Amino acid sequence: MRLPVLFSPLSVVLLGACLLMLGAPLAQAQEGPALTVTRGGESWALRLAEIERHGLHEVAMRHFEGLEGRFAGVWLDDFLAAEGLDDVSRVRFIAHDDYTTFLTPAQRAEKAYLLVTRLDDAPLGREQLGPLMLVVPADAAAVLEGSEPSSRWIWAIREVSAR
Numbered sequence: 001m002r003l004p005v006l007f008s009p010l011s012v013v014l015l016g017a018c019l020l021m022l023g024a025p026l027a028q029a030q031e032g033p034a035l036t037v038t039r040g041g042e043s044w045a046l047r048l049a050e051i052e053r054h055g056l057h058e059v060a061m062r063h064f065e066g067l068e069g070r071f072a073g074v075w076l077d078d079f080l081a082a083e084g085l086d087d088v089s090r091v092r093f094i095a096h097d098d099y100t101t102f103l104t105p106a107q108r109a110e111k112a113y114l115l116v117t118r119l120d121d122a123p124l125g126r127e128q129l130g131p132l133m134l135v136v137p138a139d140a141a142a143v144l145e146g147s148e149p150s151s152r153w154i155w156a157i158r159e160v161s162a163r
């Protein structure tokens with residue numbers, strides 16, 4: 001007896017291949033390394049889940065680059081403490097576009113920085129300023145109206161480096 005064409009072995013194989021091709025980039029965005037951490041001569045890679053295990057905090061706000069919604073992430077100081085980077089004189093952030101900024105302990109004491117990993121529950125793609133961005137939730141309105149500078153709101157972060 002002939003099987004309907006939809007269920008032929010070839011169709012099943014082709015369908016499976018299509019699903020794999022669609023699924024791979026999605027899985028990679030969720031599980032591939034999101035960040036490189038460097039301290040001294042040492043360097044290690046972290047996945048999103050490893051960053052988020054330090055405790056997700058969520059805040060509804062609008063980013064001056066146009067994104068709006070529920071921004072979720074870990075407080076920078078919690079993250080740095082967990083990675084053993086809280087006792088350094090400068091924490092440098094390097095973006096995929098090579099933009100770079102740094103924060104001193106005094107600057108971190110002055111404002112609560114959130115290392116954002118998600119917008120409306122979903123990991124941030126590169127088109128959404130991902131995979132990671134730094135924001136100061138308490139300053140969101142002031143930055144929008146121009147009374148606070150936004151130069152330390154670095155996005156598309158690929159590396160955090162300490163010395």
Ligand SMILES: Nc1nc2c(c(=O)[nH]1)N[C@H]1C(S)=C(S)[C@@H](COP(=O)(O)O)O[C@H]1N2
Binds near residue numbers: 150153156
């Ligand atoms: N990754 C990345 N983050 C960045 C920048 C950038 O070029 N790349 N520009 C910074 C600067 S200098 C400012 S003032 C604010 C706003 O930048 P814009 O005015 O170019 O949008 O984002 C900051 N974050």
Ligand SMILES: [Mo]
Binds near residue numbers: 150
């Ligand atoms: Mo700037």
